Amino acid sequence: MAWLWSTGPGIIAMFSVVAVVAALLMLPLGALAATTRGGKSSCTTICGGINIPYPFGVEPGCYHDGGFNLTCDHSCTPPKLFLGDGTVQVLDIDLQNATVRIDSKTTGVDTDKDGNITLHVGSQQGSGAGAGEGPYFVAEGRNNLVTIGCDVQVVLVGENGTLVSSCAPFCLDDEGVAMIDVPVCSGVLCCQAPILIGRASYGLQFHRLGNQSSSIIYPTSIVESDYSINMKYFYSNLTVPALLGWAISSSVCHTNGSSHSCRSKHSFCRNNTKPFEFGSTSIHGQNCGCSGGYQGNPYISHGCYDINECDYPDIYPCYGDCKNTPGGYDCQCPRGFKGNASKAKGCEDIDECKHPEAYPCYGICINMPGTFHCQCQDGTYGDPLIKQGCISVTARKTFTGLYIGLIVSGGSVILLLALAAPFLTRKIKLHRENKLKKRLFKQNHGLLLQQLISQKTDFGERMIIPLLDLQKATNNFDRTREAGGGGHGVVYKGILDLLVVAIKKSKIVVQREIDDFINEVAILSQINHRNVVKLIGCCLETEVPLLVYEFISNGTLDHHLHVEGPISLSWVERIRIVLEVSRALSYLHSAASMPIYHRDIKSSNILLDDNWTAKVADIGASRYIPIDQSGVTTAVQGTMGYLDPEYYYTGRLTDKSDVFSFGVLLVELLTRKKPFLYRSGGDGVGLVSHFVSLLAEDNLDEIIDHQVTEEGNGEVKEVATLAAMCIQLKGEDRPTMREVEMKLENLRINNINLATNIAARTYRGQAGTQYMPTEGAIVETSRQYTMEEEILLSASYPR
Incomplete structure (x- = not known):
C-alpha cells in the first residue's frame, strides 16, 4: 500500500514492513449519529462529497471510540477526508460491507536506522497512536499485491512468516526496459497477485532474480482488485484505491445473533470472518447489518428502516399487485387472475364461466380478461346474477302490478316498525342488560354469595348491592369522585343510604384479579373487628366486581x-x-x-x-x-x-x-x-x-x-x-x-x-x-x- 523504491548491489535484499491497521480495539457504541451523536447537532455528515455515517465522525463525540475519527481538510478544493489526523485519504465508506476505500498513495512510509521500512495505513500518526492502531485491516480477497520493476520477487508474509502472496515482474532485455509500452499489468514490468488473507500487519520480502545488477524495484503497493491498472497512466493517476475492512467490536456475536453494538431495532450482529487461511475461517471481530427487508445504519437507534420493495421492481420483481409489508412485500395476481405474480407472465386469466360455484351466473356467461360478463337470455330481462332473476317480457305487466302491491304493503309495515321502534329498542336493551347481568353474576362467583345468603339471610340482604345504586352514589363513576387508588384499582367516594362509602373498582379485567376480589369478599364477610376496615357490600353485575367499604376519611x-x-x-x-x-x-x-x-x-x-x-x-x-x-x-x-x-x-x-x-x-x-x-x-x-x-x-x-x-x-x-x-x-x-x-x-x-x-x-x-x-x-x-x-x-x- 505504498510506493517503495530500493536499488543497490547484493544477492538478496530483505525488508520488514509493518502495514495496515491496528489491533481491533472495540468499545461499545458511545454516541449516536447525525443529530443524536453525543447529543450534538453540529456533527459533520459529508466532506468533499463523501458521506460520513456513524460510527465514523470528525468532531469529538460524533464518532465511536477505537479509531473511527476522521479529519476533513478544508484547505483543499474540494475538501478531502482522511483517516485519523489526516495521514491517509478516504475515498469512500461502505457501512453495508464494512469497508473503507482509501488512496494507497497517501499511506505513510518510515525507514529506521537498520533499513527496515514501516508502512502506515489507517494509523493516526501525530495523535499519539502508533503504526497499526485502529479497527482496520486489509479486506481479504479484494486487494492485490502490485509491484513494478524488473527481475525481482516480492513476497508478502504474515506475522509468523506465513506466505500470504507473491509475484515477480520481469523485463525482456536490459536495453528495452524503459522503451516497452506495457498496456496492462500482466508480468512484464508489472505483476500483481491476490491477497486472500486479511491482516492487521504484513512483512514484505524482496528477492533479486537473474542478473542481480539488473534487478530494479519501482513502486510496490496493495491495490483494490477491481481497479484496472493501465501502465500508461498508472504513474500519473491522482489516486490508487485500496480497500480496508473494519470491525465495530473485537468480540464475537452472541449466540442468538444480538450485540449491544447493533442499536437499531431491525438489525443483527454478524461475525467479520476472513476465509482461505489453511481451509479454516478466523474472525476479526463483529459488525452489524440491517435485517432482511430493511436498509440504513444499524449502529444507531431507528437507523434501519423498511425498504419499499414495490418501488424497486428491478430488484424485487412483481408483475401483479404489489403491497409493501414490514421487512418484505406481498405480490398477488390481479383480481380475476391466478398464478405466480413474481414471474413475468406468471398470472393467467381465470375463466369465471367454468366456475359457477364461485362466480354464479344464471344467464349467458361471457369470459373477459380479469372478469366476466353475465346477461339475461333473449326475451328476458332482470338480474342474471341471482337465481330466477331473469323474467320473461310477457310477465312484465303482472310483475309490475305485484311490485306496486309489495311497495304499498311494505310501506305500511315500515311505518308500523318506525312507530314501534323506540319501544322495541328499549325492551331489547333491557333484555340484553338483564341477560348480561345474569352472565356476569355467574362469572363473578355469584353462586358463592347465594350460598352465604342461604346461611345468613341478614348478611346476604345487605351484601348484594345493585349496580344502579352505586351509579347514583358516584354520579355514574365520575372522575371527580375518585378518592385514590387501592391495591387492585380505583377507589371512588360516594353516598349510599346516607352513609359515606368507598367503592373499589378494578382497572384490569383478568380472572386472577376477579378471583382476588371474590377472595376479599369471602374474607371480609367473616371479619367483625373495630380495627379492620368494614365491608359494606359488593356488586357482581359488572364485568369487574365492585366492593363497597366504610369510608375512612383521615388517610393512611x-x-x-x-x-x-x-x-x-x-x-x-x-x-x-x-x-x-x-x-x-x-x-x-x-x-x-x-x-x-x-x-x-x-x-x-x-x-x-x-x-x-x-x-x-x-x-x-x-x-x-x-x-x-x-x-x-x-x-x-x-x-x-x-x-x-x-x-x-x-x-x-x-x-x-x-x-x-x-x-x-x-x-x-x-x-x-x-x-x-x-x-x-x-x-x-x-x-x-x-x-x-x-x-x-x-x-x-x-x-x-x-x-x-x-x-x-x-x-x-x-x-x-x-x-x-x-x-x-x-x-x-x-x-x-x-x-x-x-x-x-x-x-x-x-x-x-x-x-x-x-x-x-x-x-x-x-x-x-x-x-x-x-x-x-x-x-x-x-x-x-x-x-x-x-x-x-x-x-x-x-x-
Whole structure:
C-alpha cells in the first residue's frame, strides 16, 4: 500500500514492513449519529462529497471510540477526508460491507536506522497512536499485491512468516526496459497477485532474480482488485484505491445473533470472518447489518428502516399487485387472475364461466380478461346474477302490478316498525342488560354469595348491592369522585343510604384479579373487628366486581408519619396505633372462624379514621389457612422491604410472615424511615439489617427518630427489642401476634399506671376528692364485640 523504491548491489535484499491497521480495539457504541451523536447537532455528515455515517465522525463525540475519527481538510478544493489526523485519504465508506476505500498513495512510509521500512495505513500518526492502531485491516480477497520493476520477487508474509502472496515482474532485455509500452499489468514490468488473507500487519520480502545488477524495484503497493491498472497512466493517476475492512467490536456475536453494538431495532450482529487461511475461517471481530427487508445504519437507534420493495421492481420483481409489508412485500395476481405474480407472465386469466360455484351466473356467461360478463337470455330481462332473476317480457305487466302491491304493503309495515321502534329498542336493551347481568353474576362467583345468603339471610340482604345504586352514589363513576387508588384499582367516594362509602373498582379485567376480589369478599364477610376496615357490600353485575367499604376519611399511617418537618405523630399515638394493628392481626390469626394471613402489612395499608383509630385495609391479598395446617405454599405476594425473607425464598406462608411485616412496621415507627427506600450511608444495607446491627451495638440513637427519643423515655428500648424479635430471619424464632399484642398491652398498662401515680402525687394534699382515671386500665384483647362494647371501648381511648 505504498510506493517503495530500493536499488543497490547484493544477492538478496530483505525488508520488514509493518502495514495496515491496528489491533481491533472495540468499545461499545458511545454516541449516536447525525443529530443524536453525543447529543450534538453540529456533527459533520459529508466532506468533499463523501458521506460520513456513524460510527465514523470528525468532531469529538460524533464518532465511536477505537479509531473511527476522521479529519476533513478544508484547505483543499474540494475538501478531502482522511483517516485519523489526516495521514491517509478516504475515498469512500461502505457501512453495508464494512469497508473503507482509501488512496494507497497517501499511506505513510518510515525507514529506521537498520533499513527496515514501516508502512502506515489507517494509523493516526501525530495523535499519539502508533503504526497499526485502529479497527482496520486489509479486506481479504479484494486487494492485490502490485509491484513494478524488473527481475525481482516480492513476497508478502504474515506475522509468523506465513506466505500470504507473491509475484515477480520481469523485463525482456536490459536495453528495452524503459522503451516497452506495457498496456496492462500482466508480468512484464508489472505483476500483481491476490491477497486472500486479511491482516492487521504484513512483512514484505524482496528477492533479486537473474542478473542481480539488473534487478530494479519501482513502486510496490496493495491495490483494490477491481481497479484496472493501465501502465500508461498508472504513474500519473491522482489516486490508487485500496480497500480496508473494519470491525465495530473485537468480540464475537452472541449466540442468538444480538450485540449491544447493533442499536437499531431491525438489525443483527454478524461475525467479520476472513476465509482461505489453511481451509479454516478466523474472525476479526463483529459488525452489524440491517435485517432482511430493511436498509440504513444499524449502529444507531431507528437507523434501519423498511425498504419499499414495490418501488424497486428491478430488484424485487412483481408483475401483479404489489403491497409493501414490514421487512418484505406481498405480490398477488390481479383480481380475476391466478398464478405466480413474481414471474413475468406468471398470472393467467381465470375463466369465471367454468366456475359457477364461485362466480354464479344464471344467464349467458361471457369470459373477459380479469372478469366476466353475465346477461339475461333473449326475451328476458332482470338480474342474471341471482337465481330466477331473469323474467320473461310477457310477465312484465303482472310483475309490475305485484311490485306496486309489495311497495304499498311494505310501506305500511315500515311505518308500523318506525312507530314501534323506540319501544322495541328499549325492551331489547333491557333484555340484553338483564341477560348480561345474569352472565356476569355467574362469572363473578355469584353462586358463592347465594350460598352465604342461604346461611345468613341478614348478611346476604345487605351484601348484594345493585349496580344502579352505586351509579347514583358516584354520579355514574365520575372522575371527580375518585378518592385514590387501592391495591387492585380505583377507589371512588360516594353516598349510599346516607352513609359515606368507598367503592373499589378494578382497572384490569383478568380472572386472577376477579378471583382476588371474590377472595376479599369471602374474607371480609367473616371479619367483625373495630380495627379492620368494614365491608359494606359488593356488586357482581359488572364485568369487574365492585366492593363497597366504610369510608375512612383521615388517610393512611404512611401519610401522617412521613410528613415534612421534624414533628410527626407523637410517641403515644404511635404506640396506640401499633397496639390496635396488633389486635387486628391477632384476631385474624387466632380469633376468626378460620385463620387469615394478611400478607401485605405496611404503613400505607393502615388507615386512620376521624378519631385516629387504626384500621387494617387491603385484605384482597389475604389467604385462608385450614385449621389443621400451619402454613400453605403460595405465589409470593407483598411489598419489598416489608416482605418476610423466609416466605420470599420458600413460598411457604405462615402466621410468622405477618409477624415479620409487623416488626418492620415497628422499626418504621421508631425510625420514621421508609423500609423500601432506606439505604445506610456506609455499606448501603437496608433498614431492617441496619436497625438490627445498631441494636446489637447499643447505638440505636443513630437511627431512632429524634421525636421518639424525646417522648419515648425507657419505652423505646423495649419496643426496639420487640421489633428485633419480630424480624428474626427464622419464623420459628419470632413470637406470635398474640404474644406481641400482650407485650404491647403490658407496655401501655405500665404507661397508664405511671400516669395514674403521677396524677395521684399531683393531687395529694389538695382539697377535694382525689381523681384517678380508671377507664385507662381497660385492656382490650382480640375478639368480636357487640355494638355496645365497640362504642364503650372506642370512647375509652385517649385521642
